[in-house]
Amino acid sequence: MDLSDAAAATANQLVAEGKGILAADESSPTIKKRFDSIDVESTEENRRDYRELLFSAPGIEEFISGVILFDETIRQKSDDGTPLPELLNRRGIIPGIKVDQGKIDLTYFPGEKITEGLDGLGERLEEYRILGARFTKWRAVITIIGETIPSRACIEANAAALARYAALSQEAGLTPIVEPEVLMDGKHTIERCEEVTLAALDAVFSRLREHRVSLEGILLKPNMVLPGKDCPQQIGPEGVAAATIRTFRAVVPAAVGGIVFLSGGQSPEEATANLDALNRAGPQPWELSFSFGRALQQPVLAAWKGEAGNAEAAQEALCRRAELNSLARRGDYNRDMETGS
Numbered sequence: 001m002d003l004s005d006a007a008a009a010t011a012n013q014l015v016a017e018g019k020g021i022l023a024a025d026e027s028s029p030t031i032k033k034r035f036d037s038i039d040v041e042s043t044e045e046n047r048r049d050y051r052e053l054l055f056s057a058p059g060i061e062e063f064i065s066g067v068i069l070f071d072e073t074i075r076q077k078s079d080d081g082t083p084l085p086e087l088l089n090r091r092g093i094i095p096g097i098k099v100d101q102g103k104i105d106l107t108y109f110p111g112e113k114i115t116e117g118l119d120g121l122g123e124r125l126e127e128y129r130i131l132g133a134r135f136t137k138w139r140a141v142i143t144i145i146g147e148t149i150p151s152r153a154c155i156e157a158n159a160a161a162l163a164r165y166a167a168l169s170q171e172a173g174l175t176p177i178v179e180p181e182v183l184m185d186g187k188h189t190i191e192r193c194e195e196v197t198l199a200a201l202d203a204v205f206s207r208l209r210e211h212r213v214s215l216e217g218i219l220l221k222p223n224m225v226l227p228g229k230d231c232p233q234q235i236g237p238e239g240v241a242a243a244t245i246r247t248f249r250a251v252v253p254a255a256v257g258g259i260v261f262l263s264g265g266q267s268p269e270e271a272t273a274n275l276d277a278l279n280r281a282g283p284q285p286w287e288l289s290f291s292f293g294r295a296l297q298q299p300v301l302a303a304w305k306g307e308a309g310n311a312e313a314a315q316e317a318l319c320r321r322a323e324l325n326s327l328a329r330r331g332d333y334n335r336d337m338e339t340g341s
């Protein structure tokens with residue numbers, strides 16, 4: 001098998017029928033925010049306990065194909081001394097790793113961000129491969145403010161970084177998840193989100209082609225096309241699905257291994273209902289799956305609250321949410337299923 005075949009095989013496994021990805025790659029500042037919300041101190045031990053709880057939830061392997069880890073987590077061990085990537089492997093869940101090193105301000109473009117982490121990436125990928133990772137993730141952040149932000153410079157700089165990252169990952173035998181996230185913060189309309197998402201994806205696929213990245217051997221992790229959180233005109237799942245599919249059909253090549261949406265700050269129920277509507281809208285060239293962070297973990301954090309005695313309830317909450325998203329992945333979810341979850 002050559003390198004691009006290996007990348008494509010992993011991409012296919014990650015979008016296996018009825019399964020999606022758990023994004024558990026919160027960097028230290030982000031996991032601190034999540035823990036603050038339930039009054040739990042963000043110590044290395046608490047982060048390990050929480051992640052072990054997630055990864056050992058009974059039955060999640062039925063709905064979860066892969067987990068994205070953070071650098072600290074891929075090096076941690078479970079209570080019985082099993083490395084966390086090995087714990088996942090034994091359950092048939094593929095371990096992956098976030099390899100970007102976060103976003104910084106884009107010079108000369110106030111309000112805009114560029115993601116860092118290309119320096120020395122080749123060596124880091126080799127180490128992650130030895131630690132058990134089979135796929136990688138890099139997140140670029142695109143902000144919408146009025147009619148002038150994002151700038152072309154921001155879109156192009158982030159697309160170029162994503163393409164270079166994707167090529168390096170495939171060279172290391174790892175499947176890149178390419179994540180250009182157009183944020184839902186702000187009061188912009190769904191039309192403006194569509195315009196920006198189209199421009200961002202168009203730039204990403206031009207750069208991926210220039211860098212000779214094998215499209216079968218990547219997964220795309222995009223935002224759904226949505227109105228901004230503070231936009232007065234909110235839209236139901238059918239409207240979101242129509243705008244999202246129109247955008248993707250215009251710009252995402254059919255060769256792409258699969259699309260795994262981020263949840264981006266939608267409530268767990270909204271993210272699941274929108275994923276369901278996307279899958280009901282008829283056959284598409286790509287699998288439409290999920291790679292949710294908050295939309296899978298919110299109910300888990302709320303049930304856990306840092307208490308070992310709540311671990312079982314927290315694991316049940318994860319399993320239920322994953323199951324509902326698995327149903328949405330097939331277009332078989334409805335809101336009544338939320339009762340009692």
Ligand code: 5MM
Binds near residue numbers: 023024068265295
């Ligand atoms: C889980 O959160 C990931 C890491 O974010 P930071 O680098 O800011 O700590 C994030 O990349 C995540 O994988 C995606 O945004 C999807 O998560 P959501 O919560 O949007 O589904």
